[in-house]
Amino acid sequence: MHDDTAISYLQRSLQYLIRPGNLLYCGLLAAVFIALRLLGDERLAGRGILIWGIVFVFIALFACKMLDSIQRLRYGLEHEAVPYGLLSKLTPGVAGEAAVVVLFCGVVLLLLHLPPQNDSRELIAQILAVALYVLAPAVILALFQGEGLSALFNPAAWKRALNDIGITRYLIVLAIPLLVALFLVIAYTLLVQLALSPADQRSYNSSSGAYGAPPVVYAIVALRGLILTLLVALPLLYSAWFYPPPPETLDPEQLDIDESELAHINMDDALLAELNRLKAEEERLANHHRRAPPVDLNLLREADTEGMSAEEQRNFAGDLTQADVLIRQGENDQAIALLEKYTDGMHDTGRYLPAYKRLHQLYRRQKREDEMQMMEMRLIEATASGNPHSYVTIHQTLNEIADGVLPADWIYPLAQAAASKQHHDTVLALTRNFAKHHPEHPHIVDNYFxxxxxLAKKGDLDKSQQLLQQLLKRYPDHTKATQIRRTLELLQQRSAHA
Structure with missing residues (x-):
């Protein structure tokens, strides 16, 4: 059984890519890359539209096959043989749209590389290539969801696709293949430097192509074609694991079961008993669901639901409701198991804050110190990032935490949050010895101001004035020097009238 992790998805993508049905089309694309390098730019310059038309046809065939494989993975057909055809799960309409998208993008990039070339056109081509890589998962999902050719230019379609995938998961879709590409490019570059002599490298890099070069150059060119094919195919297949499954297409009204087909089944006592047991279990589950409380979206009032799809919100609210029921029933372990899936590295603290706060309380009840401290750090980070709802949970922790433990950048926003609640002792605890631990940090003046x-609000005017005078003496040119000076004058006037 496979783990549903980013690395496991990478391994499964590579295994699926080398299935014969996919390998054929990968071979076609690799042949294109190899031929283009062997011919070189000078030989290609006079070949006209025909050769580029053939290239685009091969690339379009490859793209359609990859989209078909993506659909097969979305349908859960990972372990079935990959057919050689293009349309086992891909509809002709989507295949045609994909071919048009490939043709359009290819023509744009080709035009940018036609002579006369200049730096600005090269830069535009690079920017477009990066944009295509970043947007490709969203565009592909939008095509699958029926957005049509507008998926290539419609930011609203990209946003819907991004919401369906999830921002964190989308970043993983982009990052993992990129890291693989970086590793392969570095390894390939080192191999070229080691395997080819200076003369062979000139043949390899020649604008007239590598045709007629020594066999070792041919081998390097072939390896280059295979690597480029992998770098194109891997991001496509890898994204499939992060797409939502396609909607159910089975129409119950079209099911026509002839009871005579079941007549040969021997309904002995054991089978009847098992069927009765399953029926009773089904009825029990149905009754349980009928008694289940309705989903209360008010439970998400402290969650950052921006970017959450409606389905994600319902599922999260439903799990919170169920967790609250379990907590009231004393089933804390079950509640923890239900909530912990929202507090891993894949889930943002601010977005799933209600789960974090409940888990923090449950860990405290069970005296699970390590888990509780880890949860507190996540909540402190959320507060430092501006979340207005997490502070109340970690207020006491901020009073007790030792100097210099928290990251320096967190101190000022945490102190501001404490000040907004009039928690003066917490402000002083957070800012104490800040300059000692972080002598060069840009927030020194902000924290001590x-x-x-x-201190002034607590009535300790003398200490407040001393601190302000020290700030003016050490940082006379700071942007807040005027505010500090004015505050000091007001405190001195107040002291004079006291």
């Missing part, structure tokens, strides 16, 4: 104002 906030600390001075907090």
């Amino acid at each position: 906030l600390s001075a104002r907090t």
Whole structure:
């Protein structure tokens, strides 16, 4: 059984890619890359539209096959043989749209590479290539979802696809193949330097192509074609694991079961007993679901639901509801198991804050110190990032945490959050010894200015004035120097009238 992890998906993508049905089309694309390098730019310059038409046909065939394989993975057909045809699960309409998209993108990039070339056109081509890589998963999903050719130019379609995949998962879709590509490019570059002599390298890099070069150059060119094919195919297949499954297409009204077909089944006592047991279990589950409380989306009032699809919101709210029921029933372990899936590295703290807060309380009840401290750090990070709902949970922790433990960049936003709640002791605890631990940090003045104002609010005017005077002496040119000076004057006036 496979793990549903990013690395496992990478392994399964590679295994699926080398299935014979996919390998044939990968071979076609590799042949294109190899032929283009052997011929070189000078030989290709006079070949006209015909050769590029053939190239685009091969690339379009490859793209359609990859889309068909993506659909097969979405349908859960990973372990079935990959057919050699293009349309086992891909509809002709989507295949045609994909071919048009490939043709359009190819023509644009080709035109940018036609002579006379210049730096600006090369830069535009590079930007377009990066944009295509970044948008490809969203565009492909939009094609599958029926957006048509507008998927290539419609930001709203990209956003819907991004929401269906999830922002974090989308970044993983982009990052993992990119890391693989980086590794392969570095390894290939080193191999070229080691395997080819200076003369062979000139043949390999010649604008007239590598045709007629020594066999070792042919081998390097062939390897280059295979690597380029892998770099094109892998991101496509890898994205399939992160797409939502296609909607159910089975029409119950079209099912026509002839009871005579079941007549040969021997309904002995054991089979009847098993069928009765399954029926009773089905009825029990149905009754349980009928009694289940309705989904309350108000449970998400502290969650950052921007970017969440409606289905994700319902599922999350439903799990929170079920967790609350389990907690009331004393089934804390079951509640923890239900909530922990929302607090891994794949789920943003701010987005799934209600799960984090519930888990924090459950860990505290069970005295699971390590898990509780880890949860507190995630909640502190969320507060430092501006989440307005997480502070109340970690207020006491901020009072107790030792100096210099928290990242320096977190201190000022945390202190601001504490100041907004009039938690003066927390502000002072956070800013204490900040300059000692972070002597060059740009927030030194901000933190100590906030600390001075907090001291003043607590009535300790002398300490507040001393701190403000030290700030003016050490940082006379700081952008807040005027505010500090004005605050000091007001405090001195207040002290004079006290």
